[in-house]
Structure formats: structure tokens, C-alpha cells
Amino acid sequence: xxxxxxxxxxxxxxxxxxxxxxxxxxxxxxxxxxxxxxxxxxxxxxxxxxxxxxxxxxxxxxxxxxxxxxxxxxxxxxxxxxxxxxxxxxxxxxxxxxxxxxxxxxxxxxxxxxxxxxxxxxxxxxxxxxxxxxxxxxxxxxxxxxxxxxxxxxxxxxxxxxxxxxxxxxxxxxxxxxxxxxxxxxxxxxxxxxxxxxxxxxxxxxxxxxxxxxxxxxxxxx
Numbered sequence: 001x002x003x004x005x006x007x008x009x010x011x012x013x014x015x016x017x018x019x020x021x022x023x024x025x026x027x028x029x030x031x032x033x034x035x036x037x038x039x040x041x042x043x044x045x046x047x048x049x050x051x052x053x054x055x056x057x058x059x060x061x062x063x064x065x066x067x068x069x070x071x072x073x074x075x076x077x078x079x080x081x082x083x084x085x086x087x088x089x090x091x092x093x094x095x096x097x098x099x100x101x102x103x104x105x106x107x108x109x110x111x112x113x114x115x116x117x118x119x120x121x122x123x124x125x126x127x128x129x130x131x132x133x134x135x136x137x138x139x140x141x142x143x144x145x146x147x148x149x150x151x152x153x154x155x156x157x158x159x160x161x162x163x164x165x166x167x168x169x170x171x172x173x174x175x176x177x178x179x180x181x182x183x184x185x186x187x188x189x190x191x192x193x194x195x196x197x198x199x200x201x202x203x204x205x206x207x208x209x210x211x212x213x214x215x216x217x218x219x220x221x222x
Contacts, residue, residue: 011130012130012133012134012137013137013141015134015138016114016134016137016138016140016141016142017141018050019110019138020107020110020138020141020142020145021050021053021054021059021079021145022048022049022050022053023048023106023107023110024079024103024104024106024107024145024149025045025053025079025080025081025082025103026045026046026047026048026053026082026106027102027103027105027106028040028081028082028084028099028100028102028103029041029045029046029082029084030046030102031098031099031101031102032082032084032089032099033046035089035090035091035095035098035099036088036089036090036095037084037085037086037088037089037099038088039083039084039085039088040082040083040084043083045082045083046082052080053079053080053082054079054080055078055079055080058077058078058079058080059077059078059079059080062077062078063077081155084099086099093164093171094164096160096161096163096164097160097161097164097165099160100157100158100160100161100164101157101161103149103157104145104146104149104150104157104158107142107143107145107146107149108142108146108206110138110142111138111139111142111143111146111206111210112210112213112214113138114135114136114138114139114142115135115139115210115214116214116217117135117138118132118135118136118139119214119217119218119221119222120221121135122221122222123221123222139207143203143206143207144199144203146202146203146206147198147199147202147203147206148194148199150202151185151194151198151199153177153181153184153185154174154175154177154178154181155178155181155182156181156185159174159177159178159181162174163175
């Protein structure tokens with residue numbers, strides 16, 4: 001992969017990735033505050049300033065290293081998680097589910113927004129390929145974040161949702177995985193289990209659902 005292609009790829013994905021990460025984490029904080037926990041608010045994490053959510057290792061160093069090492073074939077990264085004290089939520093088990101859903105929900109909303117932006121550009125006859133490709137990158141990035149974070153294993157959002165929905169004795173067993181959850185998820189990603197059995201099927205389903213949802217908009221514009 002030559003330098004020009006790398007620079008172009010970084011330029012296309014930089015803005016969508018920053019938006020995807022920032023709104024995802026801020027949504028967790030907003031939801032937590034709504035349900036009674038002000039921890040993220042007090043620490044200044046309910047913000048759309050991406051600098052507050054970027055982890056130097058997980059958001060920048062690791063993705064870039066993997067991108068260069070695998071010629072773009074494999075990427076993995078993470079942002080600084082928004083701190084949530086679940087004991088402060090008004091109904092911890094129930095509200096944990098909504099706080100966890102807020103992040104992926106924000107990514108789903110952004111995927112819809114980038115799709116609408118693409119439709120609008122095509123309707124207006126925008127011929128600058130960079131902007132249409134950025135919209136496609138925005139859809140892809142947010143679909144990946146939506147699907148990946150719903151994987152049902154702590155500390156991912158899907159794991160917290162699972163803990164909140166399961167009966168107490170099963171929830172306790174699942175929550176015990178959390179200290180090692182990151183390494184388990186990373187191993188499952190590297191071996192292709194997450195990608196083949198979870199990520200791609202859920203992304204395909206979600207993409208199809210967005211197309212159905214926006215069918216009236218396409219009919220009006222085209």
C-alpha cells in the first residue's frame with residue numbers, strides 16, 4: 001500500500017471515526033446522567049470534544065500499528081470508556097441496559113445520518129468523490145461500532161446489556177468475565193470468530209434495515 005493511498009484512507013476515515021467515538025461515549029454519559037449518575041458529568045466526559053474521549057494507545061497507536069502491519073486488513077481499537085457508577089442509577093439493573101444501549105444507539109443514528117447525507121449528495125449531483133466516499137466511510141465505521149459493541153461479553157456494551165437482562169445468578173456469572181473480557185474479545189477478533197459469526201451478519205442485517213427504513217426518502221429523491 002503506497003503512501004498516497006494511506007493518506008487518502010486516513011483523510012476519509014478521520015472525521016467519521018472521531019464523530020463515531022465521540023458521540024458514542026457522550027451518549028453513555030448523557031444516559032447515565034438521565035438515569036441518576038452524574039459521575040461522567042462531574043469528570044467532564046459528557047462532551048462532544050473528541051480529545052476527552054481519545055485514548056492515545058487504543059484510539060491512535062494500536063489502530064495505526066495494525067493498519068500498517070496488516071496493510072489495512074485488520075484494525076482494532078478503543079476509546080476511553082465513560083465512567084459510570086451503576087450503583088447510583090435509580091434502578092441499577094434496568095438502567096444499566098439503557099446506559100449500555102445509548103452508545104450503540106448513537107452509532108446506529110449516525111449510520112442513518114451518513115446514509116441520508118449520501119442520498120442528498122447524489123440528489124444534488126455532487127461530483128466530488130471524496131465527500132461521497134466519506135459518507136460511505138461514515139456508514140461503515142458506525143455499523144462496525146454498532147455491531148461490535150453489542151457483542152454479548154463484558155466489558156462491551158452488549159455484555160452489560162446481557163448482565164442487566166439475565167436473572168441474578170446468571171448475571172453474576174457473566175459479570176465475573178469482565179476483568180478478562182477485553183483479552184477474550186481480542187482473541188475472538190484475531191481468530192475471526194467475532195467477525196464471521198457476529199460482526200458481518202449483524203452489520204448486513206442492520207444495513208438492510210436502514211435501507212428499508214429510508215426507502216421512502218430514496219423514493220422521494222430519486
